[in-house]
Amino acid sequence: MDKKTILRFLKKKVLLLDGATGTQLFSRGMPHDVCPEAWCLKNPEVIKSVHADYQQAGSDIIYAATFGANRLKLKQFGLTNVREINRKLTRLAREAVKNKTMIAGDIGSTGHFVQPFGDLGFEDATDIFKEQIRGLLEGGADLLVIETMMDIQEARAALIAARELTDKFIMVTMTFDKTGRTINGTDPRTALIILQSLGADAVGCNCSTGPKEMLESIRAMKPYATVALVAKPNAGLPKLIGQDTVFTMSAREFSALGKRLVAAGANIIGGCCGTGPAHIAQLRDRLKDVRPLLPVRRSLSALASARKSVIIERNKFFVIGEKINPSGKVLMQKELLKGNFSYLRSLALVQQQAGANFLDVNVGAVNVDENKTMEGAVEVLSVASDLALVIDSSHIKTIESALKIFPGRALVNSISLEDEKIKKLLPLARKFGAMFILLPLSGQGIPRSLSERKKIIKKIYSRARRFGFTKDDIIIDGLAMSMASNPDYGRTTLKTIEWASKSFKSSVVIGLSNISFGLPNRAMINAAFLALARKKGLNLAIADPAVLKAFPNQAAKKIRDPAALVKYFSQVKAQLEAKKPNKSASIESQIAKAVLDGDKDAVVSLVNSGLRQGKNAYQLIESTVIPAIIKVGDLFDKKEYFLPQLIASAQTVKKAFALLKPQIKKETFAKDNKSLIILATVKGDIHDIGKNIVSLILESNGFKVLDLGKDVSAAKIIAAAKNYRPSVIGLSALMTTTMLRMKEVIILAQKQGLKTKFMVGGAVVNATYARSIKATYAQNATEAVRVIRKLT
């Protein structure tokens, strides 16, 4: 049966799939831990009876028993004849149901995550799926189903492989858990957007949940679906009954919920784990006269990463973060040359936090292998960020590398009328389901007038339509150029935006910072021009989201012409006014505030200013700094401050001490000098963050600290104690095993006649243990200060 016939059926009725195959095989004698495909070939009558029972129950489509018949799964059982196994199992299905029921060649997961999420290369994955699909097609499958996918990238690989081999009807179903997402965080709408853009004819969900939970997934997909939706739920959620975990949902209850799934928009429905022919038969009866809800859209403007999708609406505004671009950025160029992507990852997260909706990725720089680097960058960004990527390169190969491994729906930046580009990039974008930025350039210089631009836009669009693109799949570049040489460029850009948005009815983007190149106060000009452009219909900008946030475009409210805008901002002193200190407050209260705020930069200038005013350094420590840090400790104990604030304040105090202590006469300081504390993390323990915090807080409270570090032997601690004669020794341990070493230190001290007191702490230590080894317990850094004060 061909695709057209299936599509025709779908307009009239809800297609019925089969129920679980595994559940039926187990109940008909298949043992655990065997290869199901090999077992079916050895017991053909059993699998044929399963297929026949589902046909009898009313299934329009049954799945061949080829779920795990891929190279990697079969290899676990020592089998290598992948094509033959798929061919034979598909033929067994045909023998069972003849030509009265359609047969779907069933493609399951390889059990490996695909690049960028796992160790299986993208091309290796497509090769593995192609091998299986060839067998399924040879066996006579009417359609293909890619099912129970928990990795969107594996689903992409399977679908791309299938589309390269056949134009048959293809269904793809993902498995979403109780949270409504796949294990890697893909939600139903995102999966739908990615898979329908790649040419799936039906998308949906199977397994993991029952029909009730699956309703939410179908409801989330329906408003955005351009294709049929599939639901193949389990017989409810498994329940623990005695020692057994079982699916308990009856066929009657299942079919009632099945009807609700259809009402929510499912066009193809069946059952997964725990269901059988009875469930399908009841579904058939319930759905007999039910008309399907057809897809509500013909196309959809949307981009997606593996974990988030964004619908691009023309009345909303979206920012494409521009910062991942090494042009003029020496540090980024160096990092890319080294193949180090940590900096890129942080830039992505910073832009995401600042409000970017998408990330432009350009890695072109001198001596950088652009293909390899783009692949590395896309790998890293796909995992680190939730944002869809805009693939920005002038090289076709680089764009192809990126589109292949990006596990979402990307935006190609850009496709112009230049001969080679349009010829190669349009089919590439189509194959990988990408949207593209339509750049109105023809290879004959930059078109200066709107009419020239309109001609090019229409030509590119007409070529794109031949590949099935619609206006929803493209975003027109308004072609922003610097107004430094000619303010008219700004006017033409605004006219292009207005025409593209209002007449051509497409989304429009500009590279915002181009407009101010060579001008002063660029951030302000950009923000103001953006406001003008948005009035004309601009709905996307490639820009720095942090700058957009920082410069509200007040001026644009008054200025309507780009030339006036340039003039206005050229006259403005754009310097942001630095925070002025509160002159009415005393220097002491300002220092105390800096300590409370943990502002170590402010404290330096404040203390210096205090000393210049003739303030007594000793008094500043005793009457201002120490009381402030004690107050911080109190706030921390009350949980009004949390750890980073406590530490920031302690570091601020340390800065203040560094300036104040050298000013104090030695004799003044000596008479009130605090005692020495030795700190160490005991032998065998490498965890030292807690001990380091205690050290800092003690120092900021005026104590002298000798920190011996981590993994320190008892002998070394005692030797230091003999040498420096501390008032207290503080020991830290994080593990139950290393905690015991604290006792060894204390026993050694006793043996050697040391009278020093001990304080202990760490995640597993408690007051009872501390008492048992004759030490005092401190739960955290502020308590350590109190304990030390008591002990000294």
Place this chain on the structure above:
Amino acid sequence: MKPKVFKNIVVAVAYKKIYRRLGYRDNLTRLSLAQRNKIEGYINEALGLLRVKGMSLRLRITKNDCERILLSQRVVFKSKSLALLLRDSREALLMAVTCGNKIMRAIKKYTGGDDMVAAVVFDAVASEVSDAGLDWLMGYYNQQLLREKKYLTSKRFSCGYGDFTLENQKLIYRLLKLKSIGIRITRDCLLIPEKSVSAVAGIKNNI
């Protein structure tokens, strides 16, 4: 049976959890916008340094006498509490996750370079992510096992807890071939990089 490699575990970390780990309490802790921005900047920087890798291995349980668990490949764990966890399990799932070296190097750099705020935030991010990595592995197996009519115990057990001594980590280290994902083990059985964790859970039949 070879251990399974997870090259790039996608961990969705809730910032809220990182804040809680650092002692933040809703309706109690007061934080200025500047302080929040600074801390979130550090969180982003830390997340930029993480690459979460994992290994796992399924082993058949051949005997569980409530004190010792005998597994295939002649593996023996001695622990009453682990034996209790694995009481009705037919298999054991050994797993480990690491956040990698870069984050630890950064923590060291910030501690030495006088920015302890960054160091503690980085530490909290890495701790949260390594725990979430083990959660992810268990979630992954739970979905895979469903098709085999099996499921995972809801709890997992790590070496160093109760009577499941830290020495067992050496065995887990060897079986999971943790060296291949850049993990070392000290004489005292601690995993290096520090933000690396291992655990054992049970696999039950019966669905």
